[in-house]
Amino acid sequence: MQIEALRIFNDLKDRGYVLDVFIYSTMIHGLAGVGMIDDANNLWSEMINKAIRPNDYTYIALIYGFCKVGNFKQARRFYKEMCDQGYRETTQSYNVMIKGLCFHGRIDEAFELFKEMPQKGIVCDLDSYNIMIYGCCKEGRLADGQNLLKQLLAQGLKPSILSYTSLIEKLCKTGDVQAARHLWDDMLNRGLEPWDRTFDYFIVAWCAKGCVTEVVEWLVAMVNKKLKPKWETCEAVVQCIVQSNQFKDSLHVLSPIMKTGYVVQ
Numbered sequence: 001m002q003i004e005a006l007r008i009f010n011d012l013k014d015r016g017y018v019l020d021v022f023i024y025s026t027m028i029h030g031l032a033g034v035g036m037i038d039d040a041n042n043l044w045s046e047m048i049n050k051a052i053r054p055n056d057y058t059y060i061a062l063i064y065g066f067c068k069v070g071n072f073k074q075a076r077r078f079y080k081e082m083c084d085q086g087y088r089e090t091t092q093s094y095n096v097m098i099k100g101l102c103f104h105g106r107i108d109e110a111f112e113l114f115k116e117m118p119q120k121g122i123v124c125d126l127d128s129y130n131i132m133i134y135g136c137c138k139e140g141r142l143a144d145g146q147n148l149l150k151q152l153l154a155q156g157l158k159p160s161i162l163s164y165t166s167l168i169e170k171l172c173k174t175g176d177v178q179a180a181r182h183l184w185d186d187m188l189n190r191g192l193e194p195w196d197r198t199f200d201y202f203i204v205a206w207c208a209k210g211c212v213t214e215v216v217e218w219l220v221a222m223v224n225k226k227l228k229p230k231w232e233t234c235e236a237v238v239q240c241i242v243q244s245n246q247f248k249d250s251l252h253v254l255s256p257i258m259k260t261g262y263v264v265q
Helices: 002-014 021-033 037-049 056-068 072-084 091-103 107-119 126-138 142-154 161-173 177-189 196-209 212-224 231-244 247-259
Strands: none
Touching: 021 037, 021 056, 037 056, 056 072, 056 091, 072 091, 091 107, 091 126, 107 126, 126 142, 126 161, 142 161, 161 177, 161 196, 177 196, 196 212, 196 231, 212 231
C-alpha cells in the first residue's frame, strides 16, 4: 500500500503539483510506520531542500520510524533537533521514544524516560503506562509491570484491556495462573471485555498443568462469547486430553473445537 502511495506521490510531483508539509508529513508517517525508513528519510531531505519547514508531526513521524528499526542514534538526533526548533516535548513524543525502546528490549532506558516525564511536567497517560507494562512483561520483569498497573490505578486512570493482557499473558506462561485469574477478575469488574487471545493464554496454561476441568470451562466460555481459539490452543487442548486419559471429557472439549474448523489429526 505504501509503495503505491509513494508512486502516486512521485507522479503528483512529476505533474508539477505543489506538495505542502501536510502531504510530506503524511507520506513520511506512512513510510516510517511500515519500516521504510530510508524512503521516509529521503522525503525528509527533499522537504528541507525545498525549504518546506517540518512541523512537530513530521518530526514525531520520523522519530517513530527510526525507533521502529532500532536506530536510536538518529531518533535522538531528530528529537533534539525538534526541541531546538522550538517544538514542545509532549506525552506523545515521549511515548514514541519509550515504545521504540521497549520494543527493542531496552527497558532500563525506557524507564529513565518514563520517570523523566513528570519531572518535566509532562503527563504519563494510559498509553505511557500500557507501553511500559508491555515492555516489562516482554523482558520478564513481572514485578515492575504489576507495580506500573498499581500506579496507573492510583493515578486515577481508567485501564484498558491492554493494561491487563500483557501481564496475564506473562503470568500464564510462567505458570502463575492464580495471579493471572486475580487480574482477570479485576478486569471484568471494571467492565472490560477480554480479547480472544486472553482466553487462549488461560486455556494453554491450564493445559500445561493438566487441569482438564478448567480447560473445558474456559474453552466453553470462550466459544460462548463467539470467540475463536488459536490453532495452537486447539492443539494444546487435544494434547492435554490425550495425556490426561480423561476421555470422558473428550466430547465436551472436542465439540466446541470442531466448531472453530479445527480438524483432529
